[in-house]
Amino acid sequence: MSADTQSARRVSRLHEVDGIRGWAALSVLIYHTHIEMFIVAWPQVNGFWPRFVIHGPLSVAVFFVLSGDVLASTCLAGGVRAIDAMVVKRYARLTLPIAASCLLVWLLMNMGLIFNQQASQVLHHEDWLGACLQFAPTAVSLVHYVLYGVYVGHDRHTAYNPFLWTMSIELVGSMLVFLFMYMHGRLRSPKAVLMALALLTFVLKSFYWYFFVGVLFALYRREGLWERLRNLQTSGFFAAMTVLACFAADVWSQSVPAFSAYIAMLLGPLLVSAFYAAPYFVAFFSNRASRFLGNISFSLYLVHFAVLVSLSSWLVLHPDVLGVSGRPGWFAIGLASSLASMLLATALWQLERRMLTRLARLPGWLFNQAG
DSSP states (O other): OOOOHHHHHHSTTOHHHHHHHHHHHHHHHHIIIIIITTTTTOGGGGOHHHHHHTOHHHHHHHHHHHHHHHHHHHHHHHHHHHHHHHHHHHHHHHHHHHHHHHHHHHHHHHTTOOOHHHHHHHHTOTTTTTTSOOSOOOHHHHHHIIIIITTSSOOTTTOSOGGGGHHHHHHHHHHHHHHHHHHHTTOSSHHHHHHHHHHHHHHTTOTHHHHHHHHHHHHHHHTTHHHHHHTSTTHHHHHHHHHHHHHHHHHHHTTOHHHHHHHHHHHHHHHHHHHHHOHHHHHHHTSHHHHHHHHHHHHHHHHHHHHIIIIIHHHHHOGGGGTOOHHHHHHHHHHHHHHHHHHHHHHHHHHHHHHHHHHTTHHHHHSOTTO
């Protein structure tokens, strides 16, 4: 899962994509800081309503769909040269921010500011919070993880950030999108090929299904489908009904384990299509606050693990600091963790913008600009 925000901005009328991605990132953050962290000690925190509104796995699916859409839209707008540039930049685009976030965890470990082991015992969540960072930090292991381990054979027990299990999927999914876009103009029936790939990966329960659906959404945008749907008087009603249907399907899928995985795989694309098709959804996800969340979304995803194992865990061990105890205290810890993560993500985003400016020069060094 990544936030290629600059690419989104280069393609007209994609501000809503930034916004959707931003709220999805916020959903993942709150899922970890308010639900996953306290779910054993406070099972009610994962009740009926929070399950869908703050649904971490569903938000990750939305991320993948949007990634396929943004990458394909940028390729369609810029042609082969745009694809060339994105291919050579993609690894560095993902790895540089990952390196910054993992370096932060490495520093915290070396400074003795990691308290997740102790906090996991208080929260009786040793198999999640307590299972992380049970190794001695070294410069060699940090470099190996950032450059290689995060993408190949990711293991949460040796990871500097176990939430980055999505990065291998993001990198491979991106390359699949680029490969398809390279062939797109030469295929007799690109949509038929794309739908076949989507169907195959869906049957195999592969995460790459989301990327192919995202590419399909990009092709539909190029043909004006989403704009035509938004012009229909009934678009808002059907979009709202789609969101409610996703909620009902998510709840119902728990009673049919044989099909729950396939049902879950449909929810992300259905939600994104509903958001694209309704004018009020597009307006909301295009507003300034939503776009700001979109800007910091990748950084927010990267840094909140460092906050959880340091500040959040320390507050679990010292609940008197916030002046509240028990379940209200846990809620206050989640709120403090979320705010700290957003502040840290904003700082990392500023650094990320500078890195992207320099990274944009890389294709010019590699390719003949006249070609």
